Amino acid sequence: MTEPVLEAVGVSKHFPVGRGRAVRAVEDATVRLYPGRTVALVGESGSGKTTLARILARYYPPTQGEIRLSGGEGHSYRRQVQLVYQDPFASLNPVHRVGYILGRVLRIHGHARGRAEVREQTAELLRRVNLPEEFLEKFPHELSGGQRQRVVIARALAVRPRVLLGDEPVSMLDVSIRLDILNLLARLRDEQGLAILYITHDIAGARYFSDEIHVMYAGQMVEGGPADSITEGARHPYTRLLLASAPDPDRVANGSGPDEELGEPPSLIDPPTGCRFHPRCPAAMDVCRDKVPPRSEHGEGHWTTCWLYAKDDE
Numbered sequence: 001m002t003e004p005v006l007e008a009v010g011v012s013k014h015f016p017v018g019r020g021r022a023v024r025a026v027e028d029a030t031v032r033l034y035p036g037r038t039v040a041l042v043g044e045s046g047s048g049k050t051t052l053a054r055i056l057a058r059y060y061p062p063t064q065g066e067i068r069l070s071g072g073e074g075h076s077y078r079r080q081v082q083l084v085y086q087d088p089f090a091s092l093n094p095v096h097r098v099g100y101i102l103g104r105v106l107r108i109h110g111h112a113r114g115r116a117e118v119r120e121q122t123a124e125l126l127r128r129v130n131l132p133e134e135f136l137e138k139f140p141h142e143l144s145g146g147q148r149q150r151v152v153i154a155r156a157l158a159v160r161p162r163v164l165l166g167d168e169p170v171s172m173l174d175v176s177i178r179l180d181i182l183n184l185l186a187r188l189r190d191e192q193g194l195a196i197l198y199i200t201h202d203i204a205g206a207r208y209f210s211d212e213i214h215v216m217y218a219g220q221m222v223e224g225g226p227a228d229s230i231t232e233g234a235r236h237p238y239t240r241l242l243l244a245s246a247p248d249p250d251r252v253a254n255g256s257g258p259d260e261e262l263g264e265p266p267s268l269i270d271p272p273t274g275c276r277f278h279p280r281c282p283a284a285m286d287v288c289r290d291k292v293p294p295r296s297e298h299g300e301g302h303w304t305t306c307w308l309y310a311k312d313d314e
């Protein structure tokens with residue numbers, strides 16, 4: 001396979017909360033993003049998904065580990081790595097028209113100069129997200145949620161990034177338009193070779209849109225691999241619970257699903273010993289409480305960290 005565009009290698013993020021204590025939001029996470037491929041990051045609320053995306057976006061530095069962008073960072077990092085947030089309502093300045101919002105980014109990054117060039121390129125950006133040119137004249141409040149998110153994506157594209165980090169980019173949108181936006185992202189990935197990180201609560205839907213799925217639990221990656229292999233042959237008990245409680249896989253839904261059934265998520269200031277999932281795991285054994293489970297490989301890049309699959313008990 002080609003080189004990753006962007007990779008996080010063994011990154012951790014600890015947020016200090018006083019008296020020497022810290023929220024260990026992300027621990028020893030590794031993820032690699034490749035051109036023209038999508039990696040989905042799934043896990044319940046508070047599992048560290050946004051924190052990992054922000055580390056990848058250099059929004060904050062990791063406490064440990066390394067972020068590597070291929071080809072170096074010659075141009076500004078933000079030009080190459082763009083974050084798309086969950087809320088398209090909060091993401092657009094309400095006082096400007098769409099044309100201004102897009103044009104400003106083109107000018108700042110030196111991709112277009114002069115009125116005619118800006119007009120032409122802003123219209124082209126709208127075409128790429130399936131919006132008509134007339135939308136250049138509209139204000140954000142005149143757009144639906146799905147239309148706004150298309151504008152947000154167009155604005156990210158205006159920078160001409162190599163990597164798009166989507167932090168639950170469709171979860172606030174009406175179910176009926178989620179698929180449209182995901183198909184749009186898939187097309188941009190295929191046509192422009194964008195590397196995409198897709199954060200979602202919806203593991204079943206992630207399968208249709210992603211090449212790989214990584215599952216996070218309480219700040220740690222617990223399972224990862226090819227999307228089909230994860231959804232058809234999940235090994236980790238947490239992944240299995242996520243899948244079992246996922247809504248109809250033919251629907252792109254986005255509820256927080258199993259959170260309620262699983263009970264309270266663990267503290268990240270004082271996380272459970274051994275396997276962090278042990279207090280909630282239906283398959284927990286004695287060893288799970290005491291020792292951190294090792295990583296096991298299941299072929300074709302599918303791996304998990306769980307004592308059930310450890311070769312020997314040490």
Ligand SMILES: Nc1ncnc2c1ncn2[C@@H]1O[C@H](COP(=O)(O)OP(=O)(O)OP(=O)(O)O)[C@@H](O)[C@H]1O
Pocket residue numbers: 015023024025043044045046047048049050051052268
């Ligand atoms: N700036 C911060 N300071 C302290 N704690 C933080 C900070 N940002 C996040 N956290 C904590 O880190 C943990 C992980 O948060 P994060 O936002 O990454 O989760 P998430 O998986 O994105 O959740 P959700 O699905 O709800 O968006 C949470 O316990 C959160 O409270």
Ligand code: SF4
Pocket residue numbers: 236237238275276277278279281282283284285288293305306307308
């Ligand atoms: S290591 Fe033990 S507690 Fe953790 S997921 Fe596996 S069986 Fe469950």
Ligand SMILES: [Mg+2]
Pocket residue numbers: 049050051167
């Ligand atoms: Mg989040």
